[in-house]
Amino acid sequence: MLLVDSGNAANRGDVLGVMYESMALMGYDALGVGIMEAGLAEDAAKAAQEKGLPLVGTVGPKVGEAAPGRISKQLGDLTVGVVSAGWTAEPEQPEYRGAVQGLLEAARAESDCVVLLSQLGPEADTKLLSSEGLVGLADIVVSASDALRPLTPAIVGPTVLLPGVRKGRELGVLEVALEGDTVRCHGEVITLAKDLPEDPRIAALVDDYYAQRQEQGGGERPAAIETAEGPELPDLFTADEQKLIRARGYLTADECGRCHQEQLDQWRTTQHSHALGTLIAAARVVPECLVCHSEANRRGLPYDAEGADQYGVDCAACHGAGLFHASMEGARDTIVRRPAEALCRRCHTAERDTGWALDLRLPKVVH
Numbered sequence: 001m002l003l004v005d006s007g008n009a010a011n012r013g014d015v016l017g018v019m020y021e022s023m024a025l026m027g028y029d030a031l032g033v034g035i036m037e038a039g040l041a042e043d044a045a046k047a048a049q050e051k052g053l054p055l056v057g058t059v060g061p062k063v064g065e066a067a068p069g070r071i072s073k074q075l076g077d078l079t080v081g082v083v084s085a086g087w088t089a090e091p092e093q094p095e096y097r098g099a100v101q102g103l104l105e106a107a108r109a110e111s112d113c114v115v116l117l118s119q120l121g122p123e124a125d126t127k128l129l130s131s132e133g134l135v136g137l138a139d140i141v142v143s144a145s146d147a148l149r150p151l152t153p154a155i156v157g158p159t160v161l162l163p164g165v166r167k168g169r170e171l172g173v174l175e176v177a178l179e180g181d182t183v184r185c186h187g188e189v190i191t192l193a194k195d196l197p198e199d200p201r202i203a204a205l206v207d208d209y210y211a212q213r214q215e216q217g218g219g220e221r222p223a224a225i226e227t228a229e230g231p232e233l234p235d236l237f238t239a240d241e242q243k244l245i246r247a248r249g250y251l252t253a254d255e256c257g258r259c260h261q262e263q264l265d266q267w268r269t270t271q272h273s274h275a276l277g278t279l280i281a282a283a284r285v286v287p288e289c290l291v292c293h294s295e296a297n298r299r300g301l302p303y304d305a306e307g308a309d310q311y312g313v314d315c316a317a318c319h320g321a322g323l324f325h326a327s328m329e330g331a332r333d334t335i336v337r338r339p340a341e342a343l344c345r346r347c348h349t350a351e352r353d354t355g356w357a358l359d360l361r362l363p364k365v366v367h
């Protein structure tokens with residue numbers, strides 16, 4: 001078994017220490033550096049070394065030097081190489097592409113299997129791995145973005161693209177079997193139920209962390225929902241709203257609308273904003289239908305979870321969760337600007353939408 005994570009462990013030094021120690025206890029084999037800890041690059045590398053966690057230096061802004069660019073791991077007879085691609089708004093940029101390609105080639109030369117931990121998101125991953133010189137360099141890509149979370153792995157040429165899952169709430173599992181010359185894969189996302197037992201060693205670490213914080217005047221240990229990971233949000237969200245948003249993991253349409261009223265108004269005129277209502281009207285509020293008709297359900301929450309969307313195909317389905325985007329007051333490179341046709345077709349399948357043509361459908365959607 002190879003246990004990996006693409007990064008985004010924490011955005012504060014002290015929390016990062018607790019996270020890395022917990023992940024080391026869980027036996028992680030490799031960990032990338034995400035946009036959250038990018039500013040902590042040196043600290044992250046140091047903390048990882050202290051805790052014995054194999055951090056993979058990310059190709060991308062600020063982090064390149066902090067840790068080795070690739071690592072190698074022996075799994076029985078197999079040598080597995082792990083490379084990490086960090087967030088950038090312009091993955092096509094030759095310098096970035098070249099750096100990723102160089103690391104992948106080096107890993108390829110010395111490994112039976114190459115795993116790429118990516119912060120780019122499935123759309124950019126697909127583009128990158130279909131581009132000249134990069135085809136086939138990675139066998140498996142572990143994607144970190146959730147712009148539209150596919151439930152099953154995608155296949156891009158000879159590469160398997162694994163969906164990103166929500167940290168601490170889900171586990172993505174890919175089983176790979178070799179039958180003669182044929183490789184067979186089976187992927188699934190397991191939701192971690194709240195009633196799973198705690199690991200006592202990790203529970204003790206977290207207790208210690210809060211005890212120390214309280215000693216230093218950091219206040220009471222917050223209730224479970226307040227500890228939900230996620231960035232600080234701007235003041236236009238009340239403290240209670242912020243807690244809900246972090247626990248939920250994405251912004252609902254109304255929440256995006258606080259800063260994008262025009263787009264919200266336009267979107268409300270589309271059927272996307274009534275997709276849940278459609279199922280209610282048809283008395284078919286069941287998982288097999290919710291998977292495309294409810295954003296909350298798609299993200300592994302009950303469709304009527306507290307504060308979840310009441311609409312259906314929310315902004316987040318096309319643009320991504322938006323937590324970092326909102327926390328950075330709308331920073332442009334933290335959101336999907338223009339969702340690609342492939343994303344529409346995850347729901348507008350040949351079966352569900354027999355008359356699909358992008359130029360017919362898109363004008364109704366753009367705002």
Ligand code: HEC
Nearest residue numbers: 270271274275278292293313317343344347361362364365
């Ligand atoms: C998460 C799933 C999902 C995604 C992604 C998605 N759609 Fe849809 N779309 C739906 C569903 C479900 C409906 C039907 C809603 C209903 O009537 O209940 C729909 C309806 C529509 C309609 C009819 C709207 C109307 O007001 O008549 C158009 C047009 C459309 N989608 C275009 C797009 C385009 C273009 C994209 C990509 C940019 C896209 N959709 C992405 C699920 C999705």
Ligand code: HEC
Nearest residue numbers: 278282284288289290291292293346347348349352353354
């Ligand atoms: C793979 C994604 C997907 C699944 C699963 C799905 N739908 Fe849809 N549904 C769509 C899309 C996309 C549209 C819009 C198609 C179009 O505009 O032509 C749609 C449209 C509809 C409409 C038409 C709305 C209207 O007023 O014209 C109904 C009703 C509907 N879906 C009900 C269901 C039910 C019931 C289920 C479960 C049995 C279901 N859907 C499962 C994607 C899906």
Ligand code: HEC
Nearest residue numbers: 253256257260263264267313314315318338339365366367
């Ligand atoms: C079905 C997919 C889809 C959904 C749902 C969706 N958008 Fe978009 N959005 C798009 C597309 C496609 C564009 C790019 C339009 C273009 O540039 O031609 C876009 C562009 C934008 C832009 C850039 C400025 C602009 O208006 O072109 C903003 C801001 C935006 N969307 C906000 C939102 C918000 C807020 C919501 C929810 C209320 C939302 N979007 C829901 C597909 C979607």
Ligand code: HEC
Nearest residue numbers: 234251255256259315319321322326329330332335336337
């Ligand atoms: C705190 C306010 C705020 C919230 C909340 C917010 N945005 Fe934005 N967003 C902005 C600002 C400001 C910009 C313009 C940035 C610029 O032009 O530099 C922007 C830009 C965008 C763009 C265009 C990006 C580009 O490259 O041009 C999209 C798309 C977008 N937002 C979608 C969303 C969606 C979807 C949500 C909810 C998931 C959301 N925003 C939530 C403030 C916000």
